[in-house]
Amino acid sequence: MINVIGLGYIGLPTALMFAAHGVEVVGTDYDADLVATLKAGRTTFKEDGLDELFSSAVEAGVVFSTDYQRTDTYIISVPTPYDKDSKKIDPSYVNAAVERVMEICPKGATVVIESTVSPGTIDRFVRPVVKDRGFVIGEDVNLVHAPERIIPGNMVYELLHNNRTIGADDPAVGERVKELYASFCQGEIAVTDIRTAEMTKVVENTFRDINIAFANELAKICRSDGMDVHEIIRIANKHPRVNILSPGPGVGGHCISVDPWFLVGDYPGIARLIRNARETNDSMPDFVLQRASEIMEERGIEAISKVGIYGLAYKEDVDDVRESPTLQMMESMKRHLCAGACKVYDPWIETDIVANQVHSMEEFLEGLEMVIVMVGHSQLKNDLSVLDAKIVLDTRDVCGDGENVYKL
Ligand SMILES: NC(=O)c1ccc[n+]([C@@H]2O[C@H](COP(=O)([O-])OP(=O)(O)OC[C@H]3O[C@@H](n4cnc5c(N)ncnc54)[C@H](O)[C@@H]3O)[C@@H](O)[C@H]2O)c1
Structure with missing residues (x-):
């Protein structure tokens, strides 16, 4: 039997997948409401294919609990944020989970850390927790790191x-x-040592972040001098060894906007490109605001209340808002005392997260002159005609061309 600890965006589908493939699984989360929802037969977030996977896992006997189980294999999938000042990993969730496992596990157990961690985290933070409990690593307990790579929307x-x-x-x-x-x-499935696995995962997300930052910096250069970044990238990508990503309103989620900071925090004198990339991507929500105000001026829109923001999630077709560019942009608007003045709508977010949030496209569009498209949800891409009468700032390049469509 395996005990999956942490049933969030990663732990839940992982637990369900094991169960649906014949492994006996207990999924544990300390959030009693979350466990109650799962026990009541409902999933806790929206994801393509998750409900079907959930049904198969329930049929196969998956169990949900707030209690840790005594068993020989644990998979830990708890959050790994970074400290906003030091930029270093905050290992407290992983440590707390490992401590609880050590209280209950039998000798010989294997503890798999799935959470993304900075290189050296398991040596510096996890091993001492295990040793302090009197376990000899390699004899009484085996430590393993199995970082997860899946992307929300296609998990x-x-x-x-x-x-x-x-x-x-x-x-x-x-x-x-x-x-x-x-x-x-x-x-x-590649088998390697723990430090290599830790670093590999962080490097993968850092690679993405740097490449996104390159596209975003190009967007800024082109905007400053009247060039069309999308046309330039389209043509440059015809080169056999060039593959530039698309610029956008910033980077969010619990991975790409977080993990590169681990390297900045641990190697501050060396990871300068990585820091610059993070800062470039974090500057994009402000760049969107600046672009929006230029367009408002050009088109004679005086009231910010005539502008709406489409999309709160950090990417298309997911309900995850963590670190989302829209939330970052709204923080910036607070500093300019205009947060709450714009209507906000996201078809994937049913709960109220920000002021002036509405819950239907009709209510959203009513009375607006301009829409800032922050996320290219399928809902919009499948029916762009809803924006026909509006001025659009299309930060994701999903709204086609036209005299009323502005790009970054
Ligand atoms: N979300 C992603 O797209 C993604 C992709 C790849 C890797 N990861 C990594 O996976 C890890 C988990 O991320 P997530 O997005 O699933 O986080 P999450 O916040 O969605 O879920 C974490 C869950 O762990 C529970 N939890 C925290 N501490 C606990 C404890 N001590 N005991 C029991 N339950 C506990 C929380 O209640 C929560 O439900 C992170 O390290 C993240 O970097 C995330």
Whole structure:
């Protein structure tokens, strides 16, 4: 039996996937409301294919609980934020979970950390917790790192098909954990040491962040001198060795906007490109605001209440708002004393998160002259005609061209 600790965006689909593939699973979360919802037969977030996976796992006997279980395999998938001042990882959630596991696990147990951690976290923070409990690592307890790579919006597919990395002190233990993941994972599973697995995961997200920052910086350069960044990227990408990403309103979520900071925090004198990239991406919500105010002036829109913001999630077709560019932009608007003046709508977000949030497209569009498109949800892409009578600031390049459509 495996005990999956932390049933959020990563832990829940992972627990369900194991259960649906014949592994006995108890999923544990200390959030009693979340566990009650799952026990009542409902999923806790929206994701393509998640409800079907949930049904299969329930049929296969998955159990949800607030209690940690005594068993031989634990998979820990709890948050790993960064400290906003030091930029270093905040390991407190992982540490707390490992401590609880150590209180209950039998000798010989394997503890798999799935949470993304900065290189050296397991050495510096996790090993001492295990040793303090009197366990000898490698004899009484095996430590493994198995970082997750799936992307919200395509989680179920990617859980099945992505390649994975397993980091272990002992290759034989790594192979055993590889076999466990191979119960559902059809991708290639590389077994390596723990530090390499930690660094590899952080490097992957940093690579993405830097490439996004490059596109965003190009957007700023082109805007400053009257060039069309989208046309330039389209043509440059015809070069056989060039593949520039699309600029956008910033980077959000619990991965790409967080993990590169771990390297900045731990290697401040070296990780200068990485810091610049993070700062460039974090500057984009302000750049959108500046662009919006230029367009308002050009088109004679005087009242900010005539402008609406479409999209609160950090990316298309998900309900995750963590670190989202829209929330970052609204923080900035607060500083300019105009937060709450714009209507905000996101078809994926049913609860009220910000002031002046509405819950239907009709209510949103009523009375607006201009819409800032922050997220390219399918709802909008499938019916762009709803924006026909509006001036549009299209930060995601999803609204086509036209005299009323402005790009970054
Ligand atoms: N969200 C993503 O897209 C994504 C992708 C790849 C990797 N990751 C990594 O996966 C890890 C988890 O991220 P997430 O997005 O699933 O986070 P999340 O906040 O959605 O879920 C974490 C869950 O852990 C629970 N929890 C926290 N501490 C606990 C404890 N001590 N005992 C029991 N439950 C506890 C919380 O209640 C929450 O439900 C992070 O390290 C993240 O970087 C996330």
